[in-house]
Each structure stands twice: as structure tokens, then as C-alpha cells.
Amino acid sequence: MRRIAVILLALAYAFISISANPALAVTDGTVNCGTSGSFTIVSNIVTTNTNCRGSVTIPEGVTEVANGAFNLAPDRSSYITSLTFPNSLTIIKESAFRAASSLTSINFGTGIQSIVHWNFADSTALTSVTIPSSVTSIGVGVFYGSNQLENVTFLGAAPSADSHAFNGLKAGAIAHVNSATSGFGANGSTWSYLIVSVTPTTTAPDAPTIGTATAISPTSASISFTAPTNNGGATIETYTATSTPGSITGRLLQSGSGSVTITGLTSSTAYTFRITATNSAGTSIASSATISLTTPASDAELAAQAEADVAAREAAALAAKKAAEVKREADKQAARTEIWDCLGESKSPTIIQFNQAEIYGVTKKNYNYIIHDINVRIKDESATAVIVDQISMIVEVEKVVQKYVVLDTICEGEKFQNVYANDLFINGIISNENKTLITYNLRQYPKYEKDNYEKISALIKVQEALVAERKQRLSNVLLWNSPINYE
Secondary structure, eight states, rough: OHHHHHHHHHHHHHHHHHHHOGGGOOOOOOOEEEEEEEEEEETTTEEEEEEEEEEEETTTOOOOEEEETOOTTTTTTTTEEEEOOTTTTOOEEETTTTOOOOOEEOOOOOOOOOOOTTTTTOOOOEEEEEEEEOOOOOOOTTTTTTTOOOOEESSSSOOETTTTTTTOSSTTEEEEETTTTOOHHHSTTTEEEEEEEEEEOOOOOOOEEEEEEEEEEEEEEOOOOOOOOSOOOOOOEEEEEEETTOOEEEEESOOOOOOEEEEEEOOTTTEEEOOOOOOOOTEEOOOOOOOOEEOOOOOHHHHHHHHHHHHHHHHHHHHHHHHHHHHHHHHHHHHHHHHHHOOOOTOOOOHHHHHTTTTTOOOOTTTHHHHHHHHHHHHTTTOBBSSSSHHHHHHHHHHHHHHHHHHHHTTGGGGGGOHHHHHHHTSSSSSSSSSSHHHHHHHHHHGGGGGGGGHHHHHHHHHHHHHHHHEEEEEHHHHOOOOOOOO
16 A cells, blocks of 8 residues: 555656646657658667667757767768757767767757767767857766867857867867856866867947937937947947937947937927947937937928018017007097087197097198188087087098198199189088189189188189179179060
């Protein structure tokens, strides 16, 4: 019973292990080789092969290659041309691939830890191999006698290696190591029969120092920068400028300071830019951002803006004109109210008030006459206003002023030619009867005889009397010749 319990416990543990790591499980059976033959897997271990030729790819999940698994008579490993191991593989046991004379490439994966004795000894076609950083142990004569092997690259620290692990390689065979690794010694020294060649560690460069952004056109800009002092141990190959917004990029292929040009921007848009530097190891962090740059307007935008400016100016001018008209109208009405108030209080409006009221034509010469005539029109003999609303009073005031405008034109002489008989009649200067004749006769008088209102009034009276006299004489003539007795 105790034995059964132990077996059940072991099975349960195995089941739990498989369930927890399903990716590590691989099906038992055979796997074909690249050209012909096959190899056998039992419990995640490659145990043997049958005439395996060509490439060999061991599936993921295999953890071990057993002793001499591919080193069997009659062919042994001599017809295997390439090996690809899974990342799950941790150990290759003794002489598994010894005398693989046709082997030209090995990919160890990333999990291999131990390569046991004589595994790749006498692999005379192998010229280079890379040892992963996971490898900690290389046994006796692992690459012994591989006389064409001249480049061994180590991705990690020096493993524990037998002194003859790399004996018998091509003369001058090199161990390529990075300066960040340890255990190999100085550049040019010897480690396990290999000449150590140390490659300086390279990293991405520091960020460039940003300069200024300058607009070239509405859709392009130039961004200056200074190369970083630390290039990461490798020559900077590319500088990349990136815009915000839009993530539009431009590149400059050089190592030193300079300017990057970005095209494809949008006109009339605010941008900032950052620059990164790239070498063989990677790309730097981005520089600080430039001061914001707004790209110029395009020709179409400038034309549209010009049209908008013209429209805005026209609108502003129209608004100003309307505002001025409103103000002028308000000032006019206020002045007319002042005239109304003055006349209602028996005060005389000023010439300024007449002009503000847009009642033009009042001058120092005619002012007293106009005031007199206005009072005659709007008041009766008791000085009581006979016009009781402002609008009607202003109409009467305008009539009086217009009368004196016409009279002043007559006084000026030569301008009288532009005054017609109907103007004199409408403004109450002459009667409608015989107005054309009287106007004509008035024009015939020299200027000095009609250069003031009294002279004009006297001339009009003379003309009216003459007309009346002529009418009377004509009437008498008609009566004298008429056969009809009118008495």
C-alpha cells in the first residue's frame, strides 16, 4: 500500500508540473530531419537518431540532448548541416554532435546552460558560433579540432570553460566580447586559446540640444539643433524632428549639428518641434521642445484674409457712417428742440444752433431779419405763439431761412442767374402774378441797386407798381376800343 501511495503521489506531482508548464511539454515520438532520417524524443529528451541528414530543428519543450544522441555509427554526425535548438533546452550532454564535419551553423536558443564534453569537436566546416549569455559551463574539448572556426562571439560573461574547450581552432581564432561583459581579460589577451577582441559598449546617444524653429514656407519649417556631446559610443547616423501637433517628421542623415527640414505642415498652424538622435545602438530621448512657431498663411488664406479685411473695413465704415448719421440726426433733433425752446421763451436761437439743426443759410448779415420774420410768423400781435407744436414751428423757421438764402443770392448779383421766378414766389418774395416778368426785370438791375434786402424790396415794389400801371393802361385801352358799354 505504501508503494502505491508513493506512485500516486509521484503521478500527481508530474500532472501538476505539466499543467503548470504546458509549454514545456513535447510529444514523445520521432521528428524528421531536414534531408532524411529522424530523431527520437522521450520525456522531453532527444535520445537517439536514425541516419539524420541535413538541418536539425529540435522542437520547443525539449530540455536535453542525451549522450551521443547524434553520434552513432555509421554516419555519426557527419551529414548534419545546421542545428537549431529550442529556448527550452538547458543541456547538451557528452559527444551528442561530435565530428559533425558538415555542420556550418548553430543556433543555441536562449536557455542553454551547459555544453558537455566533446560535443562539437572536429566540426571542420564550422567557421563561427555565438554562445548565448545563458551558458555557464563549456566542457572538455567541446570545439576541439574545429580547425575552420575563427570567430566565437560571447553574449554574456565568460562561462566556466575547460582549458581545451577551444583548442585546435583556426590559428588566430577570436573571442568577440562586449566591454560590458567580464571574465575574458583585456583586449588582445588570450582566453582559452582565443584572442580576446573587446567591442566597446554602445548605447543610444544623449538627446540633442534644441535650437530654433524657422518657417520656410506655409507648409515647411527648419529646426536647428546641436549634436549631443555623448554619442553613445557610436557615430550618430540620423536626426529626426517631430512636430506637435500632427507628429510630422523630417530627417537629417549626418552626425554633427545642423538643421532638420520638415515638410507637409499645415499653414497658419502653431507647432512645436523636438529632435532625437539615432546611432547603431538606438534612438535618444527627445530634446526639449522649440518655442511655438506659427506657419505663415497660404496664398489662398492671404487672399481670403485680404477679402475679409476689405469686407471688415467696409462694414466698419458703413457702421461708422450709420453711427454718424444717427448722431447727426440726434444732434439735429436736439438743436431743433433748443430752437423750439428758445422761441417759446422769447429768446433768439444762435447761428450755431441753426447749423446744428441743419437749417443752413443763417449768417451775421441776415440773422436779425430772420429772427424778426420768424417771430412775425409764429406769434400774434400779443406775442403769443400761434404755432404750438415743434414740427410745425421748425417748418416755418426753415421757410424763413430759405427766403433769406434766396435774397442773399439776389444780393450777390451774378448768382441771381441761378434763381428762378418760381423760387421767388415759393419763398414769398414776389406774388405768383407776373412773377416771370418781375424776375426778369430784377435781373436787369446792376448789383449795387440790389445788394441789400431793402433795395430788393423797393425794386420789387417798383416792378409790381409798373406791372399794375401797365395792366391799368391796358385795361383802359381795351375799354376805350370796346363797343360794349361797361357802365
